Structure formats: C-alpha cells, structure tokens
Amino acid sequence: MTEKEPIIKLRGIKKSFGKNVILDGVDLDIYQGDxxxxxxxxxxGKSTVLRIISGLMLPDEGEIYINGEKREGLIDDHDNSMAISMVFQQAALFDSLTVRENVGFFLYQHSRLSEEKIKDIVDQSLEMVGLPGKGDLYPAELSGGMRKRVSFARAVTFNPENPLQRPEIILYDEPTAGLDPIASTVIEDLVKDLRVSSEACKTYVMVSHQDSTIRRTGDRLIFLxxxxIQWQGTVGEIDTTDNELVRQFFSAKREGPIQVV
Incomplete structure (x- = not known):
C-alpha cells in the first residue's frame, strides 16, 4: 500500500524577526482532507507558519513544496500549482466596500465575468455562510461574528469558469478570536459544514487558542x-498524552515547562 503523499511540505523552515527566533527548523506535512x-x-509563530504556507511571507531558510514542486518566492512571483485561501483573524474587510463587493473582490478585479454573474456567485457564497440578503450592507453594519462569516464567504468564492482558482486548502487564523461562546459555536459549525457542502474547504489548517474550537474542528494537532514542533497527535489524545507542554496548555496552569511572560 502506497503511503499518501502530502500536498504541502515544509522542510527546515526558519524565521526570525530581528534577534527573536520565531521558527527554528520546522518540518510539516499537510495532506489532502486534513x-x-x-x-x-x-x-x-503559529500565524507565521500560515503566512509562509500561503506565500505571503518568505522564510529565512528552508523549503516549501506544493504538490511535490518546490515553490520559490512569494505568492505573486509565479503561477501557483494550488489555490490557497486565507481567513484572517480580524476578517480584513474593506470598510468602504459593501459585503458583496468584499466577497466578490477577486472576481471584480481578476475575471471577465458580468456584474450579474458575480452577484449570483457572491449571493451563493453568502447563502452558504448563513448571510442571505446581506450583500448591500457595509462591514460597519455587521456584528463581529457576521464579519467573520463574510470573510469565510470571500475565501470560498472563485471563478467557476476557471477551476484552477478553486481553493484546495483554506488557512484559518484564529477564526473565533474575540467572539462570545455562541458566536464561536456558529463559526465552528460553519468550518465543519463548509468542509462537507462547499467545493472548496476540504482541507484546512487552523491556528487557534480556544479549547472548544480546537476540539470541535480539529482532527490532527501540532504543538508549536x-x-x-514539540508534539503531534489527535484531538482524542489531548487528555491522555504525557507531554507536559500539552497538559499545561489545556489545564491553563501557570506551573510547567511553558514560560509565562
């Protein structure tokens, strides 16, 4: 039986900001359906890993392979062999644009689709994230949870006439940060639902601190x-592992190997 090949590989990734070493030789494999x-x-350095995977940031050292091909440079430096979407922690919406213009931004800028076709695509994406009829609103008119859902809609929106633009992987950077428990549950459910219902989103990598989000949306975990990477395991191993870092992290105790700053 042939072992499944990763769709993304990081090898020996190093990144520093000034004298502050953030990543020090990280190896990571991401598989289809992860x-x-x-x-x-x-x-x-968790968010730094996402930015390096997405091609928004270069490592100081190390190699990145996308579908077996070594990637050089940033995301705009070449044609990618894989479409990658990212949902940012603060939603990163344009305040001066409507919800529809935010979600369809890439299509407006980089496709020849008609205005009516883009509207139909965007409205389908908004329906998918539970925001039907909100296209004419502005970000300032939305709650924090709704803005997060708009950013999800943008991440899964692509030109159906160009299947190569369909995101094969979505990167979520703290998608439930700053949300109340109920709004967090809505976002967690959305992550899981999109994985089933959307043409995109079958594979995702998420950064999260929130216990419920980790347990409800993750299958595989890595501890950075x-x-x-100090530990790898499954959600089911959180409460049984002997790794002291993981045990301290989930117990929220001040005493342990994690230094409290």
Missing part, C-alpha cells in the same frame, strides 16, 4: 513552542 490545528502559546 483538518489540522496548530496550537501553542501566543507569540510562538520555542520555534519547533
């Missing part, structure tokens, strides 16, 4: 600390 959650204390 629901991978990167966990660990704040400031340990001191620039390295």
């Amino acid at each position: 629901a991978l959650v990167i966990i660990g204390p704040s400031g340990t 600390y001191n620039g390295k």
